[in-house]
Amino acid sequence: xxxxxxxxxxxxxxxxxxxxxxxxxxxxxxxxxxxxxxxxxxxxxxxxxxxxxxxxxxxxxxxxxxxxxxxxxxxxxxxxxxxxxxxxxxxxxxxxxxxxxxxxxxxxxxxxxxxxxxxxxxxxxxxxxxxxxxxxxxxxxxxxxxxx
Numbered sequence: 001x002x003x004x005x006x007x008x009x010x011x012x013x014x015x016x017x018x019x020x021x022x023x024x025x026x027x028x029x030x031x032x033x034x035x036x037x038x039x040x041x042x043x044x045x046x047x048x049x050x051x052x053x054x055x056x057x058x059x060x061x062x063x064x065x066x067x068x069x070x071x072x073x074x075x076x077x078x079x080x081x082x083x084x085x086x087x088x089x090x091x092x093x094x095x096x097x098x099x100x101x102x103x104x105x106x107x108x109x110x111x112x113x114x115x116x117x118x119x120x121x122x123x124x125x126x127x128x129x130x131x132x133x134x135x136x137x138x139x140x141x142x143x144x145x146x147x148x
Contacts, residue, residue, distance in 0.1 A: 001033065001035070001038045002038075002093055002122075004038070004039065004042050004093065004122035004123060005122060005123050005124070005125065006042040006043075006045075006046055006122065007046070007049070007050060009041075009042065009045040009049065011023065011041060011045075012030075013033065014030060016030075019032050019033070020032075020033040021033055022037060022038070022041055024041065024044070024060060025044065025045075025048070025055060026044055026055060026058050026059065026060045027060055027061070034092070035092035035093060035094065036074075036090055036091060036092045038092075038093075038122065039090040039091065039092065039093065039120060039121060039122035040060065040061075040074055040075060040088075040090045042122060043074075043075055043088055043090060043118070043120060044058060044060065044075060047075070047077060047086075051143065051144075051145045051146055052145050052146040053077050053146040054146070057077055057078045057079070057080075057085075057146075058075065058076070058077050058078075059075070059076045059077075059078065060074070060075055061073070061074060061075075062076070064108065064111055064112065065111075071108065073087060073088075073089070073108055073112070074088050074089055074090040075087075075088035075090065075118075076088070076112065076114070080148075083113070083115075084112050084113060084114040084115070085114065085115050085116060086114055086115070086116045086117070086118060086143055087105060087108060087109055087112055087114035087116070087117050087118070088117075088118045088119075088120070089101060089104060089105040089108070089117075089118070089119045089120075090120055090121075090122075091119075091120070091121040091122075092121065092122075093121050093122045093123050094121075095121050096121070097119055097120075097121055097124055097126065101119055102119065102126075105117050105119055109130065113130075113132070114130065115129065115130055116128065116129055116130065116140075116143050116144070117130065117137065118143055126139065127139065127140040127141065127142055127143050128140065
């Protein structure tokens with residue numbers, strides 16, 4: 001896998017059935033290592049190790065419904081009260097982040113109501129803070145660290 005624009009983390013890898021698998025510390029299982037999964041695992045480690053979010057507040061690849069369509073979000077970080085602090089959309093490094101990507105995360109967030117959005121392909125990261133009253137978002141340099 002290619003080097004991403006994240007700090008270096010140690011991952012548990014294994015080979016099985018001619019495929020490489022990476023251990024997901026949130027789902028507590030090995031998953032097939034594909035390009036988007038490589039980015040997702042870096043995001044999860046970034047949230048835990050650099051931003052101090054507890055593992056218990058993080059959820060990975062869960063289904064949601066949008067206008068009767070089944071979709072899956074990549075990563076969500078919950079607050080202690082169950083509301084959503086951060087919604088993350090991961091793309092493979094070769095995928096350019098464009099307006100379509102922001103439209104996708106915005107559609108998801110209409111249901112989820114996260115306070116912050118993170119869009120990344122592992123090389124480029126975009127951080128946004130939601131303003132629901134004004135129905136817009138503003139770009140940030142980074143997402144906030146966990147606060148109790």
